[in-house]
Amino acid sequence: MANPNIVSANEDWRLLPFDQLSLDQQNDVVHELRGLGLNDSEIESVIGLEKEYQHIEKTSLKVTSKARVGQTRTQTFTISKNTILGTSSASLLAMMVRKGIPTATAGAILTAATGLIADNVSFSGITVTIKYVYGYNNDGVLGWNVGPITWKVKY
Incomplete structure (x- = not known):
């Protein structure tokens, strides 16, 4: 059964943007994404989206109110099984990255779902x-x- 805590203590690196990962971690993520069927062009596209949307997502959080240190915001969304079955891995990863999920974490979630x-x-x-x-x-x-x-x- 899948563990609901995708980022364990020894995998907290998955919360980092791709360009902040070590070379070994980047290689692990690329290997994982290739295992999901992505080619090099699709992988580069997802990584590029991460750079673009990382800033946009955080900026939209600032607009909601004057933030204070320690304040939290939560974003929740559901990906249906039909969406997983009917959508390419590259498109699913792009959707998650657009929601602010780092590429390494999105890849782990999609690997678990598949x-x-x-x-x-x-x-x-x-x-x-x-x-x-x-x-x-x-x-x-x-x-x-x-x-x-x-x-x-969700069962």
């Missing part, structure tokens, strides 16, 4: 929750930071 399908598990979809925390990042810049990203299978 594993459920391959195992003939009966489910209706996957619900993904992104938590953003307002505070200082590792570079000392104040802003919205991607916090835990969790997912659960």
Whole structure:
């Protein structure tokens, strides 16, 4: 059964943007995406979207109110099983990245979802929750930071 906490303590690197991953981590993600059937052009496209939407998503959070350090925002969405079955892996990854999910995390979620399908598990979809925390990042810049990203299978 799939673990609802997609990013465990030893995989917190999946919360980082692709360009901040180590070379080994980047290679792991690219290998995972190729396993989902993406070609190099599609992988480059998803990574490019991540760079573009990372800023847009965080900017839209600032508009909602005057943020305070420690304040959180949560975004939840569901991907139906029919969408997973009827949409290309590249399109599903792009959709998740447009919602602010880092490429490494989106790849792990999609890999788990396709594993459920391959195992003939009966489910209706996957619900993904992104938590953003307002505070200082590792570079000392104040802003919205991607916090835990969790997912659960809807039966």
